[in-house]
Amino acid sequence: MLTEYTWAVAVGGIFCFLLGGGMGANDVANNFGTSVGSRSISLKRALFIAAVFELIGSIGFGATVTDSVRNGVYDLGKLEVHVAKNRSHEFLLIANLTVLFTVAIWLYCASSLKMSVSTTHSIIGAYMGCGLAISPRVVHWKYLLTILSSWVGAPLLAALVAASLFTALRAAVLRAEHPVRRANLLLPLLCVYVAFIISLFFVFSNPLVFASHTCVQKNSDGIIAATKPCYASHWVSAHLPAAWGIGLGAAAATSLILYVPIKFWTKRTITAEQEKKKAGLGRSWTLADLPRRTLSFAADGAFGTDSVAAGTSDAAGEGASATSPISLSTKRAHFASASEDELSPGGSTVSSHWVDGPDSTPSGSTPDGSTPGEVCQIPVRSASAVVLPVEEQSAEVLEEVEGACCGGRFPAPWNRDLHAEAAQEESRVGEIQALSEKFPWQAEAYFKALQTCSAALACLVHGSNDVGNAAAPFAAIYSIYREGAYLKSIPVPLWVLALGGCSISIGLMLLGYKVIRTVGIELLHMNAPKGFCVEMAVFTVIISASYLGLTISSTHIGIGAMIGVGLMDRHFDPFTLQDVTQTTCGLNLRAINWPLAGKLAVSWVGTLILCCTAGYILMTFAIRSPSINHT
Secondary structure, eight states: OOGGGHHHHHHHHHHHHHHHHHHHHHTTHHHHHHHHHTTSSOHHHHHHHHHHHHHHHHHHHSOSEEESSGGGOBOHHHHHHHSOTTOHHHHHHHHHHHHHHHHHHHHHHHHHTTOOOOHHHHHHHHHHHHHHHHOGGGBOHHHHHHHHHHHHHHHHHHHHHHHHHHHHHIIIIITSSSHHHHHHHHHHHHHHHHHHHHHHHHHHSOOOEEEEEEEEEEOTTSOEEEEEEEEHHHHHHHOHHHHHHHHHHHHHHHHHHHHHHHHHHHHHHHHHHHHHHHTTOOSOOOOOSSOEEEEEEOTTSOEEEEEEOSSOEEOOOTTOOOOOOEEOOSSOEEEEEOOGGGOBTTBOOOEEEEEOOTTOOOTTOOOSSOOOOOEEOOOOOSSOSBOOOOOOOOHHHHHHTHHHHHSOSOOOGGGOOHHHHHHHHOHHHHHHHHHBOOOOHHHHHHHHHHHHHHHHHHHHHHHHHHHHHHHHHHHHHHHHHHHSSOOSEEEOOHHHHHHHHHHHHHHHHHHHHHHHHIIIIISSOOOHHHHHHHHHHHHHHHHHHHHHTOOOOHHHHHHHHHHHHHHTOOBBOTTTOOBOOOOBTTBOGGGSOHHHHHHHHHHHHHHHHHHHHHHHHHHHHHHHSOOOOOO
């Protein structure tokens, strides 16, 4: 036992907890970003479900044995050559401590800036920096090349899979003559697809280790060459037929388990919405009786605003870009319009009419018994014409999130209205959402249930696999401290997995809303079908990469899949319902918030560089600074 490094265990435990919190705030937020962005589930429920499933995955399915250095970044043989005799374990202890500190700080900085970055690449970069501080020969440079290639290949593949799946579902269900009937018909197949993907992932990428068994490797003469802990993946590779049988059987059972609650949930949701509609509280919109501003759609897709009051108007000058409030509620949208000729200095006659929302009463009628809904600030840009409808929360939610929407108090993280905040601060959000193609809400209800279930299972998978990013470095520190030497395979105590799982859940609850807002709301207009396609594309690509033995980032894959479905989106004039999509090579480039996408791409590259640089500086200071020799 290295008693002189007792401090490293204590400090490492703190950094492990902080790193887990950073992972929860950044990595895990990607899983439910699409669900919250599409309004399939509220932010509060999403955070609660994600936290619970992350904890279950970490403790119940987390790897109990890990490598001394994650992801094979170092050549341990060369490490022993370039350090003092019998001191390599001390260098690894300091390296793991440096990695925990560096990555934890970076994840919190990235989350505060609302940037979705890769925890895996952050850890690899920090390890590489520590290795460079010892010697460039210690680092596996070929491994770095595979990481760099995954930056391009994995997101492109995910975009292709997500775009193909979304296009197929849009043609088969969402644009069908009877979309609800078609969605009900395809629901069993979609449940099978979700169950099949999840089951294969758990069978072929299971990090569990059989503690009571040891895998034996024999040479061609049948002589035992090596023994090592028996991972579930080792058993799968040696028994492929049985593994496929288990996977298919688990998929069949899981699909049955999923189908019943999803069917019940969907029917109850549709029935409840129809009852609200009959009571005058349905899923359509109305403009509150407050001073209004009008919103126009120009030929180039730009938006504009002009003040329109009950009897007077104050038109903004041409080219004005002031942010203007649009009053919205849970009813139908009252579209007030006025031409420039009608807007006179002394007042004007403002023509107004009711325009149907997705489930409104016949056009031209005024809804009875309507109640005022939420009033939010939606930023739009110059000119004149009409107010566009935006889905809103109920009056109860308004009271809960008043601070987030209207600038009053600061709400708890789980009570924030992310859609209102994003629309208020990011001008592109309102434009993208207003023009995006809308589908029958009854058909979307089926995808909302599927999307929520798949996101919960994604958190379970993430907890089982990625908890090692926080637990493994600390487990290595603890093992070196106890054994006085490094081991290629290190046991991970259950309490370390619990520490990592709890910290992930806490970080998600406190800071996860920032990245959820970025990937689920600001990047593109997200709805339930798009979100479902994104999640399935992520699983498909991850399973394929895992089967091929490639190290990829689920964060990069998720962003790539979102851009893929966004490029296949179509824009429609909200009044003429004509397709006004401006395509380039068949892709709708205007459906993506490209400045934000560019910011994310820069953060991906910066992650590896910053973590590598920070790791190098800290490790150099640790091993080369003056010290006192007690021997």
